[in-house]
Amino acid sequence: MGVRVPRALFQQTLDQLRACGNGQSECVAYWIADQDEPHVILRLVHPEHRSGSFGYEVDSGYVTQFFLDLRRDRETVRVQVHTHPAEASHSRTDDLFALAPAPGFLSLVIPGFALGPAVLVGCHLVEIGDDGNWNEIDPEVTIELV
Numbered sequence: 001m002g003v004r005v006p007r008a009l010f011q012q013t014l015d016q017l018r019a020c021g022n023g024q025s026e027c028v029a030y031w032i033a034d035q036d037e038p039h040v041i042l043r044l045v046h047p048e049h050r051s052g053s054f055g056y057e058v059d060s061g062y063v064t065q066f067f068l069d070l071r072r073d074r075e076t077v078r079v080q081v082h083t084h085p086a087e088a089s090h091s092r093t094d095d096l097f098a099l100a101p102a103p104g105f106l107s108l109v110i111p112g113f114a115l116g117p118a119v120l121v122g123c124h125l126v127e128i129g130d131d132g133n134w135n136e137i138d139p140e141v142t143i144e145l146v
């Protein structure tokens with residue numbers, strides 16, 4: 001199922017990825033939706049993480065508290081968004097360390113430390129299938145910018 005993302009939120013996400021990554025480090029953000037309306041992205045979260053040009057690592061204590069907060073507020077992480085230095089692809093590490101490896105979870109990879117234009121063309125999107133495998137899908141079809 002696709003998701004609807006306000007353009008302003010998409011731009012805000014790119015701004016955050018750029019500000020944190022500074023053209024030299026990967027960065028990650030999560031797109032949050034209400035459990036009752038999981039296709040409508042409401043806000044972004046920039047988690048506590050370490051990173052370098054090698055990748056990123058989200059603080060495990062942060063993740064534990066984050067999920068408790070989400071459950072309390074009846075919210076869900078629909079999409080994980082992160083940058084790569086150059087090409088946008090989903091690495092094996094990305095496959096293994098997704099935040100919420102459940103069917104339907106989306107992972108969007110933005111190339112070039114998100115320094116390019118605010119478009120979905122050139123981004124890479126994968127979705128976890130019912131069989132637990134990652135399937136590449138078209139970001140322009142699945143993510144509706146409104």
Ligand SMILES: [Zn+2]
Binds near residue numbers: 026028046
């Ligand atoms: Zn960051």
